Amino acid sequence: MVITVFTLLVSATPVLPDDTTTIRFQRRNTLTRADNTFDHDHAIRQNVKIINKYRANLINMQRNTGRLPVNVVSVPPLANLSHMLLGKRQTVPLTDLDGDSEWAGNISIGDPPTTFFIDIDTGSSDLWVPSLSCAQCGSKAKYDPSASSGSVAQNVSFQIQYGDGSTAAGSVYTDKVTVGGIAATNQFFAAVTQESSEFVNDPADGILGLGFPPISNLNQDPFLITAFKQHPELTNVFAIKLEKTNSELHIGDLNVSAFTGAIEYHNLSSADGFWQIGNAAALVNGRSVVSGFQTVIDSGTTIMYGPPDAVQEVYQTVNGSTLFDETNGFWSYPCATPPQIAFSWGESSWGIRTENWDLGETAVGSGRCVGALAGQDLGLGSDVWLLGDSFMKNVYTAFSFEAYAVGFAALA
Ligand SMILES: *[C@@H]1O[C@H](CO)[C@@H](O)[C@H](O)[C@H]1NC(C)=O
Ligand SMILES: *[C@@H]1O[C@H](CO)[C@@H](O)[C@H](O)[C@H]1NC(C)=O
Numbered sequence: 566m567v568i569t570v571f572t573l574l575v576s577a578t579p580v581l582p583d584d585t586t587t588i589r590f591q592r593r594n595t596l597t598r599a600d601n602t603f604d605h606d607h608a609i610r611q612n613v614k615i616i617n618k619y620r621a622n623l624i625n626m627q628r629n630t631g632r633l634p635v636n637v638v639s640v641p642p643l644a645n646l647s648h649m650l651l652g653k654r655q656t657v658p659l660t661d662l663d664g665d666s667e668w669a670g671n672i673s674i675g676d677p678p679t680t681f682f683i684d685i686d687t688g689s690s691d692l693w694v695p696s697l698s699c700a701q702c703g704s705k706a707k708y709d710p711s712a713s714s715g716s717v718a719q720n721v722s723f724q725i726q727y728g729d730g731s732t733a734a735g736s737v738y739t740d741k742v743t744v745g746g747i748a749a750t751n752q753f754f755a756a757v758t759q760e761s762s763e764f765v766n767d768p769a770d771g772i773l774g775l776g777f778p779p780i781s782n783l784n785q786d787p788f789l790i791t792a793f794k795q796h797p798e799l800t801n802v803f804a805i806k807l808e809k810t811n812s813e814l815h816i817g818d819l820n821v822s823a824f825t826g827a828i829e830y831h832n833l834s835s836a837d838g839f840w841q842i843g844n845a846a847a848l849v850n851g852r853s854v855v856s857g858f859q860t861v862i863d864s865g866t867t868i869m870y871g872p873p874d875a876v877q878e879v880y881q882t883v884n885g886s887t888l889f890d891e892t893n894g895f896w897s898y899p900c901a902t903p904p905q906i907a908f909s910w911g912e913s914s915w916g917i918r919t920e921n922w923d924l925g926e927t928a929v930g931s932g933r934c935v936g937a938l939a940g941q942d943l944g945l946g947s948d949v950w951l952l953g954d955s956f957m958k959n960v961y962t963a964f965s966f967e968a969y970a971v972g973f974a975a976l977a
């Protein structure tokens with residue numbers, strides 16, 4: 566098991582404003598086992614987690630705004646883990662979650678501060694950490710409201726349902742939250758008293774959502790929005806670079822040393838609460854095979870998902886590919902001839918390096934590898950794709966609240 570390495574730096578570089586912060590984090594690609602095979606069980610658990618995360622986003626959106634995204638008629642049912650495991654062809658015993666599947670870094674809450682090790686998630690909009698009264702939360706860092714001078718209990722509760730039948734529930738507080746050098750006071754967050762088993766096994770203590778208010782379970786401003794309101798001197802932008810050894814979340818500015826060329830920005834195409842941009846095309850070996858779709862850029866999703874029909878069109882142009890797991894939407898291809906997959910939003914093509922595309926062999930020596938694009942109905946409509954870390958690892962991604970846009974640049 567790889568230990569997540571993390572350091573938190575307050576920028577000392579003179580070209581950057583004092584308040585600019587960088588959080589460093591690291592993780593490995595956990596869907597591939599040490600013997601280079603595809604960790605099918607873990608991948609199915611991730612699918613269930615992502616489907617149910619977006620289901621929760623839709624429920625929040627409907628409650629907060631009274632509407633659902635265009636093309637979405639109703640909130641989809643919970644994805645059922647045992648049902649999705651039945652779709653698996655091999656009979657491998659269930660393994661424990663490795664638990665190291667998130668990009669995580671330190672933040673602090675309270676005065677005096679308590680440090681929490683937190684997943685960075687652009688696909689949700691709430692901050693939650695374990696509460697002191699969480700019995701199952703084990704050795705995780707916990708929030709003790711009585712130990713913080715800034716703590717104010719809010720008269721609301723928080724509850725999320727997961728596909729393994731469990732729920733997370735807790736109480737809501739406001740307090741001072743600090744991410745790197747940036748502090749926000751009176752920030753809403755949830756202190757979880759009851760956690761799903763999935764999260765109990767995760768080395769991270771909680772999640773920091775970096776999306777917009779419409780999908781907030783608490784129906785409150787997420788941390789960055791509060792922080793930018795309280796710090797008018799900061800540029801309302803953050804950027805994420807995901808790499809094996811040198812990953813960073815950079816807030817209030819861009820790290821000009823981390824990318825080359827200009828940032829290619831695309832205006833957000835919806836006000837649904839996601840970092841969503843439209844007019845996308847998927848390319849296989851330089852040729853556009855599906856185009857005109859929407860993409861949500863989500864650092865809290867490991868791989869990439871598209872509607873099953875569209876994903877089938879992609880793999881049909883990949884030499885030698887076959888559907889490997891129909892229920893879960895995984896496809897395989899000959900490992901010796903990996904396709905060159907890229908996405909474009911009308912300008913450059915942003916290619917996915919083979920190491921970020923290849924999730925490993927279907928079985929030792931099979932010669933067939935699973936691709937990091939799965940066909941799944943996420944309930945977001947028939948033209949919405951979800952691009953997670955398998956995509957983000959290839960580019961420097963800027964998220965601008967000011968321009969209301971997502972931008973990409975080549976990594977330095
Ligand atoms: C991150 O938090 C952990 C747990 O409190 C701590 O051991 C570690 O030193 C922190 N890292 C940094 C760079 O602050
Ligand atoms: C989940 O799926 C399994 C297998 O298909 C089924 O037996 C079970 O009743 C389902 N659970 C729920 C809550 O729908």
Ligand SMILES: *[C@@H]1O[C@H](CO)[C@@H](O)[C@H](O)[C@H]1NC(C)=O
Pocket residue numbers: 720
């Ligand atoms: C908390 O909210 C409930 C309704 O949601 C209300 O009945 C109750 O009086 C509130 N309590 C306080 C202390 O505000």
Ligand SMILES: *[C@@H]1O[C@H](CO)[C@@H](O)[C@H](O)[C@H]1NC(C)=O
Pocket residue numbers: 574576577578587811813815820821822823977
């Ligand atoms: C900016 O990126 C460069 C290159 O990746 C890195 O060495 C440097 O530490 C980063 N600066 C900050 C302030 O994070």
Ligand SMILES: *[C@@H]1O[C@H](CO)[C@@H](O)[C@H](O)[C@H]1NC(C)=O
Pocket residue numbers: 832968969
């Ligand atoms: C993007 O949005 C800005 C306003 O925020 C607008 O001026 C610009 O024309 C838009 N660009 C495109 C390509 O639609």
Ligand SMILES: *[C@@H]1O[C@H](CO)[C@@H](O)[C@H](O)[C@H]1NC(C)=O
Pocket residue numbers: 884885899902
């Ligand atoms: C397709 O893959 C097969 C092996 O699976 C290989 O023999 C053939 O040359 C490939 N064709 C192209 C056009 O790459």
